[in-house]
Amino acid sequence: MSDKTQVRNRRREPLTDAQLLMTISIGIFVAMYALAMIFMGGGFLKAQQIFDILNDNSYLIIIACALTIVMIGGGINISVGGVISLTCMACAIFLNAHTGGLSIALSALLALGIGLAFGAGMGFLVSYLEIQPFIVSLAGMFLARGLTTILSVNPVKVTHEGFLEVVKAKIKIPWLGYVAQNGNLIPAKIEIGAVVAVCVVILMYLLLCYVKLGRNIYALGGNNQSALMLGINVKRSRFLSYVISGLLSGLAGFVFLLHKPAGNASVAMRSEMDAIAASIIGGTLLTGGVGNVIGTFFGVMILATIQKIIALSPLNASWWQDMASGAMLGFFIILQSVVLANRAKKAQK
Amino acid sequence: MQNDVVLKMRGIVKQFPGTRALDHVDFTLRKGEIHALMGENGAGKSTLIKVLTGVYGKDAGSIWIEGGGDEAHIHSPQDAQNIGISTVYQEITLCPNLTVAENMFIGRTSGSVVHWKDYEKRADELLKNLGIPARAKQELSRCSLAVQQMVAIARAVDMKCKVLILDEPTSSLDDKEVAMLFGLMRDLKARGVGIVFVTHFLEQVYEVSDRITVLRNGQLVGEFTTEELPQVELVAKMMGKDLNDLADFEAVGEKSTGANEVVYEASGLSSSECRPYDFNIRRGEVNGFTGLLGSGRSESVRAIFGADRVTGGKVRIKGKDVKITNPHEAMKNGIGYLPEDRKRDGIIADLSVRENIILALQVMKGFFHPMSKAQMTQFADEYIKALKIKTASQDTPIKSLSGGNQQKVILARWLLTHPDYLILDEPTRGIDVGTKLEIQKLVLKLAEENMSVTFISSEIEEMLRTCSRLIVMRDRKIVGELKGEQLTQSTVMKTIAGGEQ
Numbered sequence: 001m002s003d004k005t006q007v008r009n010r011r012r013e014p015l016t017d018a019q020l021l022m023t024i025s026i027g028i029f030v031a032m033y034a035l036a037m038i039f040m041g042g043g044f045l046k047a048q049q050i051f052d053i054l055n056d057n058s059y060l061i062i063i064a065c066a067l068t069i070v071m072i073g074g075g076i077n078i079s080v081g082g083v084i085s086l087t088c089m090a091c092a093i094f095l096n097a098h099t100g101g102l103s104i105a106l107s108a109l110l111a112l113g114i115g116l117a118f119g120a121g122m123g124f125l126v127s128y129l130e131i132q133p134f135i136v137s138l139a140g141m142f143l144a145r146g147l148t149t150i151l152s153v154n155p156v157k158v159t160h161e162g163f164l165e166v167v168k169a170k171i172k173i174p175w176l177g178y179v180a181q182n183g184n185l186i187p188a189k190i191e192i193g194a195v196v197a198v199c200v201v202i203l204m205y206l207l208l209c210y211v212k213l214g215r216n217i218y219a220l221g222g223n224n225q226s227a228l229m230l231g232i233n234v235k236r237s238r239f240l241s242y243v244i245s246g247l248l249s250g251l252a253g254f255v256f257l258l259h260k261p262a263g264n265a266s267v268a269m270r271s272e273m274d275a276i277a278a279s280i281i282g283g284t285l286l287t288g289g290v291g292n293v294i295g296t297f298f299g300v301m302i303l304a305t306i307q308k309i310i311a312l313s314p315l316n317a318s319w320w321q322d323m324a325s326g327a328m329l330g331f332f333i334i335l336q337s338v339v340l341a342n343r344a345k346k347a348q349k
Numbered sequence: 350m351q352n353d354v355v356l357k358m359r360g361i362v363k364q365f366p367g368t369r370a371l372d373h374v375d376f377t378l379r380k381g382e383i384h385a386l387m388g389e390n391g392a393g394k395s396t397l398i399k400v401l402t403g404v405y406g407k408d409a410g411s412i413w414i415e416g417g418g419d420e421a422h423i424h425s426p427q428d429a430q431n432i433g434i435s436t437v438y439q440e441i442t443l444c445p446n447l448t449v450a451e452n453m454f455i456g457r458t459s460g461s462v463v464h465w466k467d468y469e470k471r472a473d474e475l476l477k478n479l480g481i482p483a484r485a486k487q488e489l490s491r492c493s494l495a496v497q498q499m500v501a502i503a504r505a506v507d508m509k510c511k512v513l514i515l516d517e518p519t520s521s522l523d524d525k526e527v528a529m530l531f532g533l534m535r536d537l538k539a540r541g542v543g544i545v546f547v548t549h550f551l552e553q554v555y556e557v558s559d560r561i562t563v564l565r566n567g568q569l570v571g572e573f574t575t576e577e578l579p580q581v582e583l584v585a586k587m588m589g590k591d592l593n594d595l596a597d598f599e600a601v602g603e604k605s606t607g608a609n610e611v612v613y614e615a616s617g618l619s620s621s622e623c624r625p626y627d628f629n630i631r632r633g634e635v636n637g638f639t640g641l642l643g644s645g646r647s648e649s650v651r652a653i654f655g656a657d658r659v660t661g662g663k664v665r666i667k668g669k670d671v672k673i674t675n676p677h678e679a680m681k682n683g684i685g686y687l688p689e690d691r692k693r694d695g696i697i698a699d700l701s702v703r704e705n706i707i708l709a710l711q712v713m714k715g716f717f718h719p720m721s722k723a724q725m726t727q728f729a730d731e732y733i734k735a736l737k738i739k740t741a742s743q744d745t746p747i748k749s750l751s752g753g754n755q756q757k758v759i760l761a762r763w764l765l766t767h768p769d770y771l772i773l774d775e776p777t778r779g780i781d782v783g784t785k786l787e788i789q790k791l792v793l794k795l796a797e798e799n800m801s802v803t804f805i806s807s808e809i810e811e812m813l814r815t816c817s818r819l820i821v822m823r824d825r826k827i828v829g830e831l832k833g834e835q836l837t838q839s840t841v842m843k844t845i846a847g848g849e850q
Contacts, residue, residue, distance in 0.1 A: 219444045
């Protein structure tokens with residue numbers, strides 16, 4: 001076989017299940033956004049709209065990645081919202097008690113530390129003691145919410161000046177801006193949290209595709225028994241997937257605080273459910289082994305765009321948003337199973 | 350000769366609660382040979398393999414492997430791999446969601462970042478070298494089962510294994526794929542790999558293997574070279590019979606059922622578990638399916654009863670076309686089925702003897718037509734007496750009865766529905782000799798009362814005593830039908846073994 005034909009063969013390799021599902025969700029996002037641009041115009045024609053969606057949902061992107069990695073490994077982690085509220089509260093209290101630039105860095109470390117502790121604890125229970133991940137992370141969720149309330153029943157506003165400076169800091173991109181009615185150029189603004197979220201997506205993508213640990217997580221999600229037989233350290237890989245998931249939820253908490261600088265026991269309520277929905281819409285299968293953080297990113301974008309569209313439409317009400325998200329999720333799950341079933345049939349022939 | 354040995358297992362014992370799965374078994378594998386490990390289901394083949402690969406720990410005995418020092422200590426599949434023992438299991442133990450190359454190299458790459466480009470190149474070379482029609486970047490779930498199996502073998506080969514164990518590798522492959530696999534096996538043999546081949550397909554053993562080790566009931570029967578062991582003798586050894594002193598049993602002979610109406614007739618009947626076959630039974634006839642365990646006897650009768658997913662075929666009952674796709678329809682058409690696995694499919698352990706007896710009748714009547722307590726008691730009494738079921742009372746939970754009596758309760762359950770056609774799958778397994786005889790007599794009595802019975806048993810004598818016609822199966826195909834004077838033990842064995850040997 002000559003080199004040329006080999007190259008051609010390589011190009012013809014069909015998409016894997018994960019790539020296919022991800023492509024579908026990217027396609028739907030693009031189509032949806034294009035329709036919004038055509039029929040709703042206004043805000044959707046400005047680049048700032050996308051950045052607003054990113055700014056408002058940066059924490060959700062991060063926890064959706066946190067869920068994707070455990071779901072690929074065949075697990076689940078519903079403690080992410082609880083960990084966000086705990087880290088927000090802990091960091092807010094810490095920042096109010098200290099001053100200076102160093103305390104900002106320390107508060108970030110505190111956030112990561114809390115996430116790490118939760119991730120490692122749950123990972124230990126799930127992988128070494130083989131307890132159901134749903135139950136373990138449910139306990140984690142209650143524990144985190146409970147600890148938040150113990151820290152403070154009332155909301156705690158961050159008063160640390162340095163930190164508030166960071167909150168206000170925005171990356172401005174003039175050429176993506178627009179000209180306001182009074183003739184001033186308003187540049188596009190991106191919050192630091194959104195940049196962090198995009199970096200997380202890229203890093204997680206690299207981890208899952210090119211690092212041994214990432215491939216091991218795919219393997220154990222695909223078939224746990226086989227992964228064991230193939231010589232993979234299944235327990236350690238699963239443990240580490242929860243550790244990463246925990247770290248990311250801690251990070252998401254810090255990013256959340258950067259967006260809304262106040263600790264509050266009811267913060268990020270239900271966000272774990274949004275994160276699961278986003279992962280599934282992005283092509284992660286609940287059964288494990290299939291998924292991709294790029295898809296997850298677009299899953300979050302799809303959910304957020306629906307909410308934006310409804311918020312700007314006459315239907316503006318939270319129940320319509322919920323119903324639209326629910327319908328989307330149902331549509332994706334049906335689409336996924338139809339697509340995968342068809343492929344399985346073809347493969348058998 | 351001794352220098353050729355790559356693997357020696359001596360005096361292996363493995364105890365499970367209640368049974369001794371392996372009882373001082375020896376096994377020797379030489380370089381560059383294909384060594385078939387034979388035995389009926391439950392003979393201990395799988396257990397031996399699992400001990401060798403570290404899935405189970407052994408209770409006694411020792412294992413040596415060439416170049417592995419004094420004695421090999423194998424505590425996990427990883428240990429086994431590290432000393433050069435690779436296994437390809439019947440169920441493919443690869444990850445369907447990964448690519449072919451990943452499946453070949455995952456779990457044994459070095460460094461934390463994986464350079465897939467290099468591995469993909471190596472995988473492509475190896476696949477080409479072994480003539481496996483797969484591409485490195487292909488997702489494994491896109492490959493056929495045979496190719497997946499071969500990818501698993503390629504992985505094992507690349508790990509420089511000395512011993513390659515193939516556990517039932519051909520059971521889900523078609524003929525062409527089997528030929529491909531055998532080509533690969535011969536190729537590996539020429540490279541000096543010792544191959545342990547576990548299968549229940551007799552013909553395949555004679556096609557590729559050099560040597561055969563036979564196990565029976567967890568014990569070693571012996572090691573033979575393939576040329577020196579005719580197929581009939583192999584079957585005799587697997588079944589625990591000695592060909593020389595095969596006393597021919599008195600067969601029941603053909604009864605005059607030839608003119609009776611055909612009660613059940615199937616053509617091209619197939620299910621998810623069995624291949625299409627033709628079958629019929631006349632009123633008052635007792636016939637039987639025979640063959641080695643795992644030859645497809647039970648799967649075939651399960652298709653009649655609709656116990657597995659029926660995939661095709663025409664069924665006529667008393668000359669009328671009917672469709673039977675589930676057990677309930679079979680029952681309504683007058684078919685009863687006593688399943689092989691009494692504990693799992695038969696008894697409801699915690700219910701009383703009476704409740705177990707009336708169960709099938711109640712199902713047939715429908716749950717909205719309950720029977721009166723008096724009626725149930727009467728039925729139960731009648732059958733407890735008729736079948737001489739030994740139980741303290743009707744209310745005794747069935748689990749406290751002996752195996753033989755449990756079996757009689759299940760029989761009573763079906764007799765109560767007055768079926769025209771009763772299928773008994775291993776009704777005498779694991780019960781005492783006295784009860785066995787009682788059940789045999791009962792079968793003959795039912796036949797005299799014009800019931801048609803299909804009888805399956807692992808004991809040929811028993812089948813010869815009860816059946817007037819025997820359908821012989823091998824490798825999931827019907828290979829013969831014996832009646833009249835052909836019903837002797839040696840003819841049956843020869844038909845089971847098949848071939849010229």
